[in-house]
Amino acid sequence: RKEVEQDPGPFNVPEGATVAFNCTYSNSASQSFFWYRQDCRKEPKLLMSVYSSGNEDGRFTAQLNRASQYISLLIRDSKLSDSATYLCVVKRGGNTGKLIFGQGTTLQVKP
Amino acid sequence: EPEVTQTPSHQVTQMGQEVILRCVPISNHLYFYWYRQILGQKVEFLVSFYNNEISEKSEIFDDQFSVERPDGSNFTLKIRSTKLEDSAMYFCASKVRGGTEAFFGQGTRLTVV
Numbered sequence: 498r499k500e501v502e503q504d505p506g507p508f509n510v511p512e513g514a515t516v517a518f519n520c521t522y523s524n525s526a527s528q529s530f531f532w533y534r535q536d537c538r539k540e541p542k543l544l545m546s547v548y549s550s551g552n553e554d555g556r557f558t559a560q561l562n563r564a565s566q567y568i569s570l571l572i573r574d575s576k577l578s579d580s581a582t583y584l585c586v587v588k589r590g591g592n593t594g595k596l597i598f599g600q601g602t603t604l605q606v607k608p
Numbered sequence: 609e610p611e612v613t614q615t616p617s618h619q620v621t622q623m624g625q626e627v628i629l630r631c632v633p634i635s636n637h638l639y640f641y642w643y644r645q646i647l648g649q650k651v652e653f654l655v656s657f658y659n660n661e662i663s664e665k666s667e668i669f670d671d672q673f674s675v676e677r678p679d680g681s682n683f684t685l686k687i688r689s690t691k692l693e694d695s696a697m698y699f700c701a702s703k704v705r706g707g708t709e710a711f712f713g714q715g716t717r718l719t720v721v
Contacts, residue, residue: 529708540699540712541651584651588708593639593663596701596710598651 498523501599503585509605514575518602520568520585527597529588530561532570534581535601541584544570575606610634612713614700620719621690629685629716631700640683641701641710642675644668651699657683690720 503520510516522530530547545552547559547568558571568585585599613632621627633640642654655665657675674686683702687694697717701710 531708535651538697538717540714542712543709546708593656593658595641595653595656595664595666596643596651597653598643600650 499600500524500597501585501587503599503602505600505602507603507605509607510575511607512575512577514606515571515573516575516604517572518570518583518585518604520570520599522566522568522585522587522597524587524589524597525566527566527587527589528594530568531586531588531596532557532559532568533584533586533598535584536581541586541598544583572604575604577606577608580604580606610711612700612702612711614698614713614716616716617714618717618719620721623692623720624689627687627690627718629687629698629700629718631683631685631702631713632681633683633700633702634704634711635681636704637702637711638705639663639703639710640675640677641703642685643699643701643712644696645699645715646693646696654685654698687718690718692720694718695720 532544533541534544535541547561551560556573560569582601584601588594615630640657645651656663697715700713703710
């Protein structure tokens, strides 16, 4: 079983739509959780950290359910510029802990 | 804005040759990482480095790989004898002590022919 699993998509949505991505992780020792964004052939960039209490950054809302080992990302009012691959990432092992990436979910926002 | 820089952006090498990929982490960062991404696949952890030694390495990081911080600014990844399956994008990342965010360089695309 993969340590971090995501639906690869692609998700094709019109501008203005709301879209949700889900992710599950298998290792209960995972300590920190993130959503990264990756544009084609570019480096991953941190979109937001994910907390159990849920957190919001503008049009983006992330949620963590530790009991179910489930992470979500909601994007409201999608823009063309949101088109990218969204990577679910978990971290274990304290301060030097490696990042474990999911396969990524591809989003294509169309006019 | 400070950034992680990697050179070269693209390297083509013949199978069996040695390559060195270079990274300059953000200056006050103390934790350094190499990741790779084979085309169409997920980003995979290779190695983490702290206090001038490897703190963790993956199964991918076998005896053909080594890392070094030769001069206090550069952080290098060496592949001694490249194989076709080493073709990938290699990302360097760095992080401050106590920080949660790892900052990634723009990557080096390695093509082994």
